[in-house]
Amino acid sequence: MPTQEPEDSYVRVAVLVMLWLSLFAGVIATLVHWLSPVHHLLNLVVSPVGVAIFAGLIITLRRHPWRLQAVLYVALALGALRVIAPAWLYIYQAASTPGIRLIDVLPPVGSLFVILLMMVMIFIPGHRAFMAALLCWLPAALPILTYLALHPDEMWTPRGLDLLMAYGPVSLMVVVLLPVRRGLTDTIERMEVMLHRDPGTGIYNRRLGERVLRDLLSDTRSAGLIMLDLDHFKTVNDTYGHPAGDRVLRAVAGRCKALLRPDEYVSRWGGEEFLVLVPGIDAAGLHMVAERLQLAIAQLSLAPVHQVTASFGATMLDGADNFDTALQRVDRALYAAKAQGGNRVVLVEVAPAAAAA
CATH class of the missing domain: 3.30.70.270 (Reverse transcriptase/Diguanylate cyclase domain)
Incomplete structure (x- = not known):
């Protein structure tokens, strides 16, 4: 196995922070759904399962740091599932049930989708980040934007405009601007790595x-x-x-x-x-x-x-x-x-x- 680089330590800490925050958010979401007067099976199942998976990922990463990449990809895949599944479920419910509007039943997943794109652009390197972001955007954002375009009465409401911005321009800004910031961060990290390298052997000094x-x-x-x-x-x-x-x-x-x-x-x-x-x-x-x-x-x-x-x-x-x-x-x-x-x-x-x- 290759020796762990300093930047890997930084990424591992960042992933652990992300997992702990996701675990905390999952616990809060679970309590909210259980205490809500209206229960939906998807909400009652997805959040507790997510809590269990995130807890398992934290334990795995603490015990086996070299599995960082696998833990990261599982966490991002779970985050994508938690955003995509509600979008399709509630779009189907709104489209097939008279009197139900998407803007009234869709959970507040717009901000979660933006956060997911940020995590993808931060943690996945190079051009793969853009491909991963596209694979997240197509099944999560495109159906909602299409639904809103076909239902202008919902699109022009405050909630509709909020969804339109979150899944449209805001998502685009995240995908475009974060690589620029990451490029600057990578330059700083490379300089720090150079300070930690022995020039004669290439290992740490x-x-x-x-x-x-x-x-x-x-x-x-x-x-x-x-x-x-x-x-x-x-x-x-x-x-x-x-x-x-x-x-x-x-x-x-x-x-x-x-x-x-x-x-x-x-x-x-x-x-x-x-x-x-x-x-x-x-x-x-x-x-x-x-x-x-x-x-x-x-x-x-x-x-x-x-x-x-x-x-x-x-x-x-x-x-x-x-x-x-x-x-x-x-x-x-x-x-x-x-x-x-x-x-x-x-x-x-x-x-x-x-x-x-």
């Missing part, structure tokens, strides 16, 4: 590594820390030249990045040192991650360098840790791996005194 480490220290979840240092790297530079050494660094960085989960981070700490941060793991799992990275690096084939190896120090973060104590302990583990000949993993346990503090 020390600045981002320090920030993620501080975040993990303030988190209640268990987390681990791995420091790796390439063995005899000075000899590689002296023997084969700095361009060969740079290729080794890029290859090691790429191999580590490819083997880590989306919520795990690798950053270049300095020179030939790399820092790996692993949230939501125990000591045994941390040791396995470090050994997997160690073996993968030892299997690299980079002519003219015969073999690349690295020494690994690993430690779990403790509730009593601060930034300095965590780094001192993982550095001590790395030094022990070096002292034992390199190309190995040394896991340093948290001292009992620190754990009891």
Whole structure:
């Protein structure tokens, strides 16, 4: 799995906010429909089902962050269904039942439709956003606009004009203006990503590594820390030249990045040192991650360098840790791996005194 990009973290937070707001809106809608003197089966079913689905999506995204895209698409599809189904149902009811007007029975879904288009244009990239917006607009907006055009007595009422504006010009403005805003946002985010990248290897730099480490220290979840240092790297530079050494660094960085989960981070700490941060793991799992990275690096084939190896120090973060104590302990583990000949993993346990503090 590819390592998670910083912008993915921003999108995940935004999607979680959207899901929580949708869940809250669904709960309110459910209460309103249940307390309403006139009950409609569609309203009594759709809102509670939506609440259950949104709650499930929130739990899924919290437990499996790498399923962000699937969760997002399910949420958008559910939002589209909640807008499209009432439109067709109440249009059919108004067209087939004498004395019933659409403007009197249609729920306030116009604003929901505009919000749905905003979510589509914000979260779906590139030209696919316009196609998705069109696929939402055709079954949701076009039938209502057609109905209003065929019933001018309803169209020229305040509610009719409100629907006309929501499904017509306002929708068009959302589709046209949001990509412009997103382009500006993407430019700013790309600049921020560049600030977090190490130019030599393409992975995260020390600045981002320090920030993620501080975040993990303030988190209640268990987390681990791995420091790796390439063995005899000075000899590689002296023997084969700095361009060969740079290729080794890029290859090691790429191999580590490819083997880590989306919520795990690798950053270049300095020179030939790399820092790996692993949230939501125990000591045994941390040791396995470090050994997997160690073996993968030892299997690299980079002519003219015969073999690349690295020494690994690993430690779990403790509730009593601060930034300095965590780094001192993982550095001590790395030094022990070096002292034992390199190309190995040394896991340093948290001292009992620190754990009891």
